[in-house]
Amino acid sequence: MLAMNYRGPQRVRIDEKPEPKILHPQDAIVRVTRSCICGSDLHLYNGNVPDTRVGMTFGHEFIGEVTEIGSEVQKLKVGDMVIVPFNIACGKCHFCKQGLFGNCHESNSQATAVGGIFGYSHTAGGYDGGQAEYVRVPYADVGPTVIPPGMDPDDAVLLTDVVPTGYQAAEMGGIQKGDTVVIFGAGPIGIMAARCSWLFGAGRVIVIDKLEYRLEFVRNYANCEAYNYEEMDDPVVFVKKTTDWMGADVCIDAVGAEASGNLMQTITGRKLLLQAGSATAVHWAVNSLKKGGILSIVGVYGPTDNLVPIGNVVNKGITIRANQASVKRLLPKLIDHVQNGVINPKPLITHRVPLEDVADAYHIFSEKLDNCIKPVLIPPSAR
Amino acid sequence: MENKTPKDYSHIKNWGIDADPKNDPTYPMKHRTDAEQEGYSWDRPTQQDINIEVLHSNERPNVTAVFGTSMPPSGLSGMIRRFAFKHSENSYLHWLPLLMADRVNVVEGVIEDFAGGKVPNIFAEKGWKADWEHNRSGLIQKVGVLALVTTAAVVLLTRKKD
Ligand SMILES: NC(=O)c1ccc[n+]([C@@H]2O[C@H](COP(=O)([O-])OP(=O)(O)OC[C@H]3O[C@@H](n4cnc5c(N)ncnc54)[C@H](O)[C@@H]3O)[C@@H](O)[C@H]2O)c1
Ligand SMILES: [Zn+2]
Ligand SMILES: [Zn+2]
Numbered sequence: 001m002l003a004m005n006y007r008g009p010q011r012v013r014i015d016e017k018p019e020p021k022i023l024h025p026q027d028a029i030v031r032v033t034r035s036c037i038c039g040s041d042l043h044l045y046n047g048n049v050p051d052t053r054v055g056m057t058f059g060h061e062f063i064g065e066v067t068e069i070g071s072e073v074q075k076l077k078v079g080d081m082v083i084v085p086f087n088i089a090c091g092k093c094h095f096c097k098q099g100l101f102g103n104c105h106e107s108n109s110q111a112t113a114v115g116g117i118f119g120y121s122h123t124a125g126g127y128d129g130g131q132a133e134y135v136r137v138p139y140a141d142v143g144p145t146v147i148p149p150g151m152d153p154d155d156a157v158l159l160t161d162v163v164p165t166g167y168q169a170a171e172m173g174g175i176q177k178g179d180t181v182v183i184f185g186a187g188p189i190g191i192m193a194a195r196c197s198w199l200f201g202a203g204r205v206i207v208i209d210k211l212e213y214r215l216e217f218v219r220n221y222a223n224c225e226a227y228n229y230e231e232m233d234d235p236v237v238f239v240k241k242t243t244d245w246m247g248a249d250v251c252i253d254a255v256g257a258e259a260s261g262n263l264m265q266t267i268t269g270r271k272l273l274l275q276a277g278s279a280t281a282v283h284w285a286v287n288s289l290k291k292g293g294i295l296s297i298v299g300v301y302g303p304t305d306n307l308v309p310i311g312n313v314v315n316k317g318i319t320i321r322a323n324q325a326s327v328k329r330l331l332p333k334l335i336d337h338v339q340n341g342v343i344n345p346k347p348l349i350t351h352r353v354p355l356e357d358v359a360d361a362y363h364i365f366s367e368k369l370d371n372c373i374k375p376v377l378i379p380p381s382a383r
Numbered sequence: 384m385e386n387k388t389p390k391d392y393s394h395i396k397n398w399g400i401d402a403d404p405k406n407d408p409t410y411p412m413k414h415r416t417d418a419e420q421e422g423y424s425w426d427r428p429t430q431q432d433i434n435i436e437v438l439h440s441n442e443r444p445n446v447t448a449v450f451g452t453s454m455p456p457s458g459l460s461g462m463i464r465r466f467a468f469k470h471s472e473n474s475y476l477h478w479l480p481l482l483m484a485d486r487v488n489v490v491e492g493v494i495e496d497f498a499g500g501k502v503p504n505i506f507a508e509k510g511w512k513a514d515w516e517h518n519r520s521g522l523i524q525k526v527g528v529l530a531l532v533t534t535a536a537v538v539l540l541t542r543k544k545d
Contacts, residue, residue, distance in 0.1 A: 008489035126451030363510025
């Protein structure tokens with residue numbers, strides 16, 4: 001089968017690989033029909049996540065058709081079209097039982113700090129991902145959810161990660177009616193977080209990025225304010241001024257380790273890898289918050305340390321909430337929201353690329369060329 | 384010496400008088416269960432056959448019930464990874480060797496390509512074809528810098544020594 005193959009930082013290609021096999025009685029094999037590239041994949045692509053092994057196939061946002069099931073699988077059957085959450089979760093462990101499906105304790109041997117994630121380095125379990133024609137899906141009765149009849153596949157594929165993550169970013173903000181929410185990052189996650197912030201009753205939603213085309217998009221798509229930090233002397237002073245010198249009630253980091261905007265952070269975090277990525281967005285968020293405010297982090301960082309102003313977190317009495325999105329927990333509600341037109345994910349997809357051109361798709365998304373917001377890869381059998 | 388927390392707190396004066404179940408910043412992300420203090424005691428899923436080398440964090444006692452089989456450790460990078468896994472996720476001796484192993488692994492990948500009779504097409508792997516369509520000036524700049532560096536290297540290496 002065709003599968004994306006990681007060869008080293010900023011080097012990927014399409015190769016022939018053996019088709020995956022059932023390795024566990026609760027496995028299913030899924031024929032992929034859509035597979036996205038995510039901002040999270042860029043941390044791998046840039047070589048910033050430890051234990052990213054050459055030869056691995058990335059891809060944690062995919063939907064497809066069940067072609068084979070293991071002996072213990074009961075809820076799925078061959079032929080079902082499924083949304084596959086990006087987290088691999090057993091449904092039985094302490095954490096799954098608590099609804100923390102992104103923190104499963106039976107899916108990632110290599111690290112206890114994160115659950116298993118498809119196609120996301122050996123630090124997240126060493127699973128080959130969905131940027132391929134077929135993929136092995138463990139715990140098939142737990143995560144995968146049958147796509148409701150009539151749902152557009154582009155909407156379905158965004159329910160594997162972007163919609164739940166954007167939603168949970170807003171949810172973790174603990175937004176109360178009237179709150180001012182400032183979101184750093186106008187990528188798919190920040191855009192979705194902006195849209196969802198209104199659902200929780202935000203009074204003002206402000207998105208900050210540097211890419212004009214994304215700011216323009218989010219302004220229209222999420223009906224919010226959007227500003228370019230490259231046009232500000234200091235983004236923190238900007239937020240203070242626009243909130244009558246109080247600061248934001250809630251800040252959301254939807255940027256993560258690839259952040260720009262602060263030279264010292266960029267050099268130490270992205271070039272020298274002295275910290276686990278550039279923490280510019282967290283830094284700005286902490287300092288932009290009102291005293292007693294809430295910081296919601298969904299931006300992804302590496303497993304070591306970052307330079308963040310923790311003293312200000314203490315002195316301002318800030319509450320931090322963060323996690324990998326718990327896709328399975330949120331799916332029933334979010335499928336409803338999509339079906340009822342409350343959330344309309346599809347317009348985020350700007351690029352539909354044949355799986356064979358995966359290298360170009362990574363480069364376009366990574367360099368933000370051609371006004372790219374979200375690329376989706378389409379294998380030959382689904383075209 | 385054994386330190387044990389008792390289950391009966393009657394000997395601790397005023398135990399729990401200010402407990403407030405609503406003071407739970409994890410709500411609604413986490414549904415508290417009545418199994419909070421039971422430890423690693425759940426009925427585990429069937430164990431996937433461990434017939435490849437799976438490195439596991441020393442912050443857990445075992446290999447998880449399922450695991451990925453993408454790229455078992457091999458070669459020099461594999462040796463470095465094995466060393467890394469002797470140290471916990473709390474230690475730089477875990478993460479820094481892993482990053483180093485990743486870089487060594489890139490070289491191993493190139494050697495493997497050549498050994499298999501395949502010359503990696505770096506231009507294509509970097510997706511620079513897309514630059515030709517969407518970022519031509521950037522591409523010309525990149526290629527220019529590459530040509531300059533190559534020329535300088537050739538000049539340096541072929542310079543007559545005196
Ligand atoms: N927690 C989760 O479950 C989860 C799930 C998916 C993605 N993520 C993470 O969310 C983040 C965003 O993902 P994405 O797909 O939207 O990525 P993306 O790369 O498309 O978007 C990131 C955006 O941040 C902007 N940016 C860079 N520096 C900034 C700064 N200092 N301030 C404001 N904006 C800045 C970039 O210009 C870009 O538009 C990534 O870190 C990704 O790993 C987390
Ligand atoms: Zn993702
Ligand atoms: Zn679990």
